[in-house]
Amino acid sequence: MGHAPGVMPRVLTAAADQLGDVERLALTCRPTGTVLVRGPIFPPERPSALVPAAAKALGRPFRTPAHPHSHKVQGVVLDVLVTAQATPATPEAPATGLDLDRKTTTAGMAAFVRELAPWAETVDWEQVLWFGLYDVGTTFEAGPAVLHSGLAELVVSTLPSQLDTGGIGPEGSALLPTGHTMRVVTAG
Numbered sequence: 001m002g003h004a005p006g007v008m009p010r011v012l013t014a015a016a017d018q019l020g021d022v023e024r025l026a027l028t029c030r031p032t033g034t035v036l037v038r039g040p041i042f043p044p045e046r047p048s049a050l051v052p053a054a055a056k057a058l059g060r061p062f063r064t065p066a067h068p069h070s071h072k073v074q075g076v077v078l079d080v081l082v083t084a085q086a087t088p089a090t091p092e093a094p095a096t097g098l099d100l101d102r103k104t105t106t107a108g109m110a111a112f113v114r115e116l117a118p119w120a121e122t123v124d125w126e127q128v129l130w131f132g133l134y135d136v137g138t139t140f141e142a143g144p145a146v147l148h149s150g151l152a153e154l155v156v157s158t159l160p161s162q163l164d165t166g167g168i169g170p171e172g173s174a175l176l177p178t179g180h181t182m183r184v185v186t187a188g
Contacts, residue, residue, distance in 0.1 A: 019106050022106050023039045104140065127151045
């Protein structure tokens with residue numbers, strides 16, 4: 001998304017395709033050429049499948065830490081640094097990754113990214129601080145962060161709907177070509 005058009009969507013779909021079915025994902029892409037793939041906080045008795053799957057997909061070794069603060073692996077795909085991370089639960093941060101009633105899949109996330117690719121190629125990513133894609137268990141959501149509201153209007157200018165700010169706070173929303181809602185956050 002700061003790289004040649006189409007590179008970031010190819011990295012994201014390749015990652016999601018190669019992971020197999022893992023827990024819900026949150027993907028954060030930065031125009032600098034980095035992608036962070038996070039899973040939900042997992043209970044210690046049921047470790048995350050994300051990081052071992054990502055290590056395999058990236059061709060990197062993975063060893064479960066004896067006392068993990070976080071499971072993490074990094075690799076480079078198409079000149080983009082990809083970091084996959086899953087955090088174990090603590091008393092301050094309880095587990096969120098059980099997903100017993102999850103209706104989404106990792107393959108569905110990859111399809112969501114593929115559907116967004118044509119629109120993503122029309123965006124001026126130099127105006128975006130980061131772009132997030134989220135599996136919330138029942139659907140997929142997306143949203144960029146920009147420095148100010150004028151940039152928010154620019155990011156959504158190629159969408160079929162206008163930015164709806166709702167009159168409250170630093171957020172706005174617009175409808176993506178996939179039919180999903182995109183939430184735009186202004187950081188300044």
